[in-house]
Amino acid sequence: MRLIAAFFAGGLFGLGLLVSGMTDTRKVIGWLDIFGNWDPTLAFVMGGAIIPMAIAWQIAARRNAPALGGSFPAAPAPRIGRNLVIGSVLFGAGWGLAGLCPGPAIASITWGGAGGAVFLIAMILGMVAAPPLKQSLESGQTA
Amino acid sequence: MPQDWIFGLIGGAMIGLAAAAYLLINGRIMGASGIIGSIVDRTAKENASERGVFLAGLVLFPGLAALATGTADTHVTENLAIVAAAGLLVGIGTRIANGCTSGHGVCGISRFSLRGIVATVFFIGAGGLSVVLFRHILGWV
Numbered sequence: 001m002r003l004i005a006a007f008f009a010g011g012l013f014g015l016g017l018l019v020s021g022m023t024d025t026r027k028v029i030g031w032l033d034i035f036g037n038w039d040p041t042l043a044f045v046m047g048g049a050i051i052p053m054a055i056a057w058q059i060a061a062r063r064n065a066p067a068l069g070g071s072f073p074a075a076p077a078p079r080i081g082r083n084l085v086i087g088s089v090l091f092g093a094g095w096g097l098a099g100l101c102p103g104p105a106i107a108s109i110t111w112g113g114a115g116g117a118v119f120l121i122a123m124i125l126g127m128v129a130a131p132p133l134k135q136s137l138e139s140g141q142t143a
Numbered sequence: 144m145p146q147d148w149i150f151g152l153i154g155g156a157m158i159g160l161a162a163a164a165y166l167l168i169n170g171r172i173m174g175a176s177g178i179i180g181s182i183v184d185r186t187a188k189e190n191a192s193e194r195g196v197f198l199a200g201l202v203l204f205p206g207l208a209a210l211a212t213g214t215a216d217t218h219v220t221e222n223l224a225i226v227a228a229a230g231l232l233v234g235i236g237t238r239i240a241n242g243c244t245s246g247h248g249v250c251g252i253s254r255f256s257l258r259g260i261v262a263t264v265f266f267i268g269a270g271g272l273s274v275v276l277f278r279h280i281l282g283w284v
Contacts, residue, residue, distance in 0.1 A: 009173065016157030017154065044155060052162075052163050053253035060167060063167075065170070084258055092269025093272075095232075101237075108215070110210070129231075134238065
């Protein structure tokens with residue numbers, strides 16, 4: 001049951017990314033391009049996604065456990081470390097460069113051509129390389 | 144197109160419902176970078192198969208829809224060196240920051256998480272600067 005639910009959640013996420021236009025790098029770069037031909041679509045996507053999810057968090061707060069058991073994820077410590085800031089800046093730089101973030105990069109892999117494949121492979125390599133970098137940031141050394 | 148915001152809103156609601164279902168049914172946060180990242184760096188333990196089928200759905204459903212409509216196009220730049228550099232930055236950055244647009248943006252902000260809000264401000268800000276630098280000033284893409 002958990003696997004079936006996860007499969008359909010992934011499917012709905014992917015369809016939402018396609019319908020919303022977030023698998024089209026022109027729309028994403030258009031949103032980030034505030035000094036160019038600015039495209040506000042991403043704000044509607046974020047708004048449309050945050051509202052049902054905010055309701056879901058309220059429902060989760062009133063329940064003891066998820067429908068299929070286990071427990072709800074605990075809120076992370078509200079600490080703003082430099083890994084959060086440095087990581088987000090690196091991510092944003094890459095996001096603006098190609099217009100792809102992890103969800104759309106995976107969702108569009110079947111029609112993204114060579115560019116989509118190269119992006120996904122490089123992203124996975126980056127993810128494999130990240131843990132030691134993250135550790136050195138957390139331990140206070142300069143990476 | 145002027146109706147793009149309607150598709151944005153509908154697609155966004157689908158993304159939010161998917162995240163809501165993943166939380167309320169499976170008890171998990173729907174963060175794309177965490178789901179794939181924990182598989183490739185082998186930190187996903189007993190829930191690796193759950194993450195694997197999530198990714199299978201994420202590839203299969205939009206893939207079939209794109210096949211059916213025949214109009215999907217990522218319009219990603221043909222400069223593969225740029226694409227590779229961007230992929231590396233996204234991969235490293237999202238794992239160092241513990242989240243991306245779906246995890247920090249959608250799931251974090253909707254929980255009024257300070258970390259999610261700060262991360263989103265920084266990645267959108269850096270994304271905007273990146274477009275100014277690489278597109279408008281340097282003209283690389």
